[in-house]
Amino acid sequence: MNLKRIAAVLPLAGGIAAATTGTSHAQVAPMAGSCELRIxxxxxxxxxxxxxxxxxxxxGDERTSTRTFTEGQTREGSELGNADQITEFIAPGGFVVVSVVEDDPAVDTVIGSFRVPCRTASKEQLVSGAGAFYEVPYVVTQLP
Ligand SMILES: [Ca+2]
Ligand SMILES: [Ca+2]
Structure with a gap:
Protein backbone atom coordinates (compact mmCIF):
# COMPACT_ATOMS: atom_id res chain seq x y z
CA MET A 1 0.00 0.00 0.00
CA ASN A 2 2.67 2.50 1.01
CA LEU A 3 4.92 1.56 -1.91
CA LYS A 4 2.06 2.11 -4.33
CA ARG A 5 1.47 5.60 -2.96
CA ILE A 6 5.15 6.50 -3.23
CA ALA A 7 5.25 5.25 -6.80
CA ALA A 8 2.21 7.36 -7.65
CA VAL A 9 3.59 10.50 -6.01
CA LEU A 10 7.16 10.41 -7.32
CA PRO A 11 6.46 11.25 -10.97
CA LEU A 12 4.24 14.13 -9.85
CA ALA A 13 6.96 15.49 -7.55
CA GLY A 14 9.45 15.17 -10.39
CA GLY A 15 7.14 17.09 -12.66
CA ILE A 16 6.75 19.93 -10.16
CA ALA A 17 10.49 20.12 -9.60
CA ALA A 18 11.12 20.31 -13.34
CA ALA A 19 8.51 23.03 -13.81
CA THR A 20 9.92 25.07 -10.91
CA THR A 21 13.45 24.75 -12.27
CA GLY A 22 12.26 25.84 -15.68
CA THR A 23 10.54 28.90 -14.26
CA SER A 24 13.46 30.10 -12.14
CA HIS A 25 15.84 29.48 -15.05
CA ALA A 26 13.75 31.72 -17.30
CA GLN A 27 13.78 34.51 -14.72
CA VAL A 28 17.57 34.49 -14.33
CA ALA A 29 18.81 33.78 -17.84
CA PRO A 30 18.30 36.18 -20.75
CA MET A 31 15.86 35.27 -23.50
CA ALA A 32 17.17 32.45 -25.67
CA GLY A 33 18.66 33.80 -28.87
CA SER A 34 19.29 37.27 -27.46
CA CYS A 35 22.58 39.13 -27.97
CA GLU A 36 24.95 41.33 -26.04
CA LEU A 37 26.47 44.47 -27.50
CA ARG A 38 29.76 45.75 -26.11
CA ILE A 39 31.42 49.01 -27.13
CA GLY A 60 20.31 51.77 -25.44
CA ASP A 61 18.87 53.28 -22.26
CA GLU A 62 22.29 53.74 -20.63
CA ARG A 63 24.56 56.76 -20.78
CA THR A 64 28.34 56.68 -20.29
CA SER A 65 30.47 59.26 -18.53
CA THR A 66 31.82 62.20 -20.52
CA ARG A 67 35.48 62.07 -21.61
CA THR A 68 37.56 64.60 -23.48
CA PHE A 69 39.08 63.66 -26.84
CA THR A 70 41.86 65.34 -28.76
CA GLU A 71 42.05 64.77 -32.50
CA GLY A 72 43.16 61.23 -33.27
CA GLN A 73 42.70 60.04 -29.69
CA THR A 74 41.44 56.53 -28.97
CA ARG A 75 39.86 55.51 -25.69
CA GLU A 76 38.86 52.04 -24.56
CA GLY A 77 35.16 51.54 -23.96
CA SER A 78 36.00 50.86 -20.31
CA GLU A 79 37.35 54.43 -20.00
CA LEU A 80 33.91 55.84 -20.84
CA GLY A 81 31.75 53.66 -18.67
CA ASN A 82 31.36 50.62 -16.49
CA ALA A 83 30.21 47.25 -17.81
CA ASP A 84 26.52 48.19 -17.49
CA GLN A 85 27.01 51.40 -19.45
CA ILE A 86 29.02 50.04 -22.37
CA THR A 87 27.10 46.80 -22.82
CA GLU A 88 23.45 46.23 -23.66
CA PHE A 89 21.20 43.26 -24.26
CA ILE A 90 19.57 43.04 -27.65
CA ALA A 91 16.35 41.01 -27.92
CA PRO A 92 16.11 38.41 -30.68
CA GLY A 93 15.19 40.22 -33.89
CA GLY A 94 15.57 43.58 -32.16
CA PHE A 95 18.20 46.29 -32.14
CA VAL A 96 19.86 48.82 -29.85
CA VAL A 97 20.54 52.44 -30.78
CA VAL A 98 23.97 53.91 -29.99
CA SER A 99 24.58 57.66 -30.17
CA VAL A 100 27.82 59.63 -30.04
CA VAL A 101 27.10 62.91 -28.28
CA GLU A 102 29.29 65.98 -27.70
CA ASP A 103 28.60 67.62 -24.37
CA ASP A 104 27.85 71.35 -24.40
CA PRO A 105 26.68 73.77 -21.68
CA ALA A 106 23.19 74.30 -23.16
CA VAL A 107 22.27 71.80 -25.87
CA ASP A 108 24.52 68.81 -26.56
CA THR A 109 25.59 68.08 -30.14
CA VAL A 110 24.52 64.67 -31.45
CA ILE A 111 27.28 63.65 -33.86
CA GLY A 112 25.45 60.58 -35.03
CA SER A 113 23.57 57.41 -34.15
CA PHE A 114 23.54 53.86 -35.40
CA ARG A 115 21.44 50.74 -34.88
CA VAL A 116 22.99 47.47 -33.78
CA PRO A 117 20.93 44.36 -34.60
CA CYS A 118 21.01 41.07 -32.69
CA ARG A 119 23.57 39.39 -34.93
CA THR A 120 27.10 38.21 -34.13
CA ALA A 121 29.46 40.95 -35.31
CA SER A 122 32.74 42.74 -34.81
CA LYS A 123 32.53 46.08 -36.54
CA GLU A 124 34.34 49.42 -36.80
CA GLN A 125 31.31 51.68 -36.98
CA LEU A 126 31.86 55.11 -38.56
CA VAL A 127 29.79 57.96 -37.14
CA SER A 128 29.85 61.38 -38.76
CA GLY A 129 27.81 64.55 -38.44
CA ALA A 130 27.93 68.11 -37.08
CA GLY A 131 31.35 68.48 -38.69
CA ALA A 132 32.83 65.63 -36.65
CA PHE A 133 33.94 62.11 -37.49
CA TYR A 134 34.19 59.29 -34.96
CA GLU A 135 34.77 55.58 -35.13
CA VAL A 136 33.09 53.28 -32.62
CA PRO A 137 34.31 49.67 -32.76
CA TYR A 138 31.94 47.20 -31.12
CA VAL A 139 31.27 43.49 -30.80
CA VAL A 140 27.98 41.62 -30.65
CA THR A 141 27.92 38.13 -29.21
CA GLN A 142 25.02 35.68 -29.34
CA LEU A 143 23.95 34.57 -25.87
CA PRO A 144 23.28 30.86 -25.30
CA1 LIG B 1 31.59 70.70 -26.05
CA1 LIG C 1 29.34 70.85 -29.43
Missing amino acids: TEVQARDLQETPTDEIYLRV
Whole structure:
Protein backbone atom coordinates (compact mmCIF):
# COMPACT_ATOMS: atom_id res chain seq x y z
CA MET A 1 0.00 0.00 0.00
CA ASN A 2 2.67 2.50 1.01
CA LEU A 3 4.92 1.56 -1.91
CA LYS A 4 2.06 2.11 -4.33
CA ARG A 5 1.47 5.60 -2.96
CA ILE A 6 5.15 6.50 -3.23
CA ALA A 7 5.25 5.25 -6.80
CA ALA A 8 2.21 7.36 -7.65
CA VAL A 9 3.59 10.50 -6.01
CA LEU A 10 7.16 10.41 -7.32
CA PRO A 11 6.46 11.25 -10.97
CA LEU A 12 4.24 14.13 -9.85
CA ALA A 13 6.96 15.49 -7.55
CA GLY A 14 9.45 15.17 -10.39
CA GLY A 15 7.14 17.09 -12.66
CA ILE A 16 6.75 19.93 -10.16
CA ALA A 17 10.49 20.12 -9.60
CA ALA A 18 11.12 20.31 -13.34
CA ALA A 19 8.51 23.03 -13.81
CA THR A 20 9.92 25.07 -10.91
CA THR A 21 13.45 24.75 -12.27
CA GLY A 22 12.26 25.84 -15.68
CA THR A 23 10.54 28.90 -14.26
CA SER A 24 13.46 30.10 -12.14
CA HIS A 25 15.84 29.48 -15.05
CA ALA A 26 13.75 31.72 -17.30
CA GLN A 27 13.78 34.51 -14.72
CA VAL A 28 17.57 34.49 -14.33
CA ALA A 29 18.81 33.78 -17.84
CA PRO A 30 18.30 36.18 -20.75
CA MET A 31 15.86 35.27 -23.50
CA ALA A 32 17.17 32.45 -25.67
CA GLY A 33 18.66 33.80 -28.87
CA SER A 34 19.29 37.27 -27.46
CA CYS A 35 22.58 39.13 -27.97
CA GLU A 36 24.95 41.33 -26.04
CA LEU A 37 26.47 44.47 -27.50
CA ARG A 38 29.76 45.75 -26.11
CA ILE A 39 31.42 49.01 -27.13
CA THR A 40 35.13 48.28 -27.32
CA GLU A 41 36.59 51.67 -28.31
CA VAL A 42 35.86 55.23 -29.30
CA GLN A 43 38.22 56.99 -31.74
CA ALA A 44 38.15 60.69 -32.56
CA ARG A 45 39.00 61.06 -36.27
CA ASP A 46 37.84 64.67 -36.60
CA LEU A 47 36.70 66.83 -33.69
CA GLN A 48 33.45 68.74 -33.48
CA GLU A 49 35.08 71.48 -31.44
CA THR A 50 38.57 72.87 -30.80
CA PRO A 51 40.80 71.92 -29.07
CA THR A 52 38.88 69.02 -27.49
CA ASP A 53 35.49 67.34 -27.70
CA GLU A 54 33.65 66.21 -24.60
CA ILE A 55 32.13 62.91 -25.67
CA TYR A 56 29.66 60.52 -24.11
CA LEU A 57 27.72 57.62 -25.60
CA ARG A 58 24.12 56.61 -25.27
CA VAL A 59 23.95 52.84 -25.45
CA GLY A 60 20.31 51.77 -25.44
CA ASP A 61 18.87 53.28 -22.26
CA GLU A 62 22.29 53.74 -20.63
CA ARG A 63 24.56 56.76 -20.78
CA THR A 64 28.34 56.68 -20.29
CA SER A 65 30.47 59.26 -18.53
CA THR A 66 31.82 62.20 -20.52
CA ARG A 67 35.48 62.07 -21.61
CA THR A 68 37.56 64.60 -23.48
CA PHE A 69 39.08 63.66 -26.84
CA THR A 70 41.86 65.34 -28.76
CA GLU A 71 42.05 64.77 -32.50
CA GLY A 72 43.16 61.23 -33.27
CA GLN A 73 42.70 60.04 -29.69
CA THR A 74 41.44 56.53 -28.97
CA ARG A 75 39.86 55.51 -25.69
CA GLU A 76 38.86 52.04 -24.56
CA GLY A 77 35.16 51.54 -23.96
CA SER A 78 36.00 50.86 -20.31
CA GLU A 79 37.35 54.43 -20.00
CA LEU A 80 33.91 55.84 -20.84
CA GLY A 81 31.75 53.66 -18.67
CA ASN A 82 31.36 50.62 -16.49
CA ALA A 83 30.21 47.25 -17.81
CA ASP A 84 26.52 48.19 -17.49
CA GLN A 85 27.01 51.40 -19.45
CA ILE A 86 29.02 50.04 -22.37
CA THR A 87 27.10 46.80 -22.82
CA GLU A 88 23.45 46.23 -23.66
CA PHE A 89 21.20 43.26 -24.26
CA ILE A 90 19.57 43.04 -27.65
CA ALA A 91 16.35 41.01 -27.92
CA PRO A 92 16.11 38.41 -30.68
CA GLY A 93 15.19 40.22 -33.89
CA GLY A 94 15.57 43.58 -32.16
CA PHE A 95 18.20 46.29 -32.14
CA VAL A 96 19.86 48.82 -29.85
CA VAL A 97 20.54 52.44 -30.78
CA VAL A 98 23.97 53.91 -29.99
CA SER A 99 24.58 57.66 -30.17
CA VAL A 100 27.82 59.63 -30.04
CA VAL A 101 27.10 62.91 -28.28
CA GLU A 102 29.29 65.98 -27.70
CA ASP A 103 28.60 67.62 -24.37
CA ASP A 104 27.85 71.35 -24.40
CA PRO A 105 26.68 73.77 -21.68
CA ALA A 106 23.19 74.30 -23.16
CA VAL A 107 22.27 71.80 -25.87
CA ASP A 108 24.52 68.81 -26.56
CA THR A 109 25.59 68.08 -30.14
CA VAL A 110 24.52 64.67 -31.45
CA ILE A 111 27.28 63.65 -33.86
CA GLY A 112 25.45 60.58 -35.03
CA SER A 113 23.57 57.41 -34.15
CA PHE A 114 23.54 53.86 -35.40
CA ARG A 115 21.44 50.74 -34.88
CA VAL A 116 22.99 47.47 -33.78
CA PRO A 117 20.93 44.36 -34.60
CA CYS A 118 21.01 41.07 -32.69
CA ARG A 119 23.57 39.39 -34.93
CA THR A 120 27.10 38.21 -34.13
CA ALA A 121 29.46 40.95 -35.31
CA SER A 122 32.74 42.74 -34.81
CA LYS A 123 32.53 46.08 -36.54
CA GLU A 124 34.34 49.42 -36.80
CA GLN A 125 31.31 51.68 -36.98
CA LEU A 126 31.86 55.11 -38.56
CA VAL A 127 29.79 57.96 -37.14
CA SER A 128 29.85 61.38 -38.76
CA GLY A 129 27.81 64.55 -38.44
CA ALA A 130 27.93 68.11 -37.08
CA GLY A 131 31.35 68.48 -38.69
CA ALA A 132 32.83 65.63 -36.65
CA PHE A 133 33.94 62.11 -37.49
CA TYR A 134 34.19 59.29 -34.96
CA GLU A 135 34.77 55.58 -35.13
CA VAL A 136 33.09 53.28 -32.62
CA PRO A 137 34.31 49.67 -32.76
CA TYR A 138 31.94 47.20 -31.12
CA VAL A 139 31.27 43.49 -30.80
CA VAL A 140 27.98 41.62 -30.65
CA THR A 141 27.92 38.13 -29.21
CA GLN A 142 25.02 35.68 -29.34
CA LEU A 143 23.95 34.57 -25.87
CA PRO A 144 23.28 30.86 -25.30
CA1 LIG B 1 31.59 70.70 -26.05
CA1 LIG C 1 29.34 70.85 -29.43
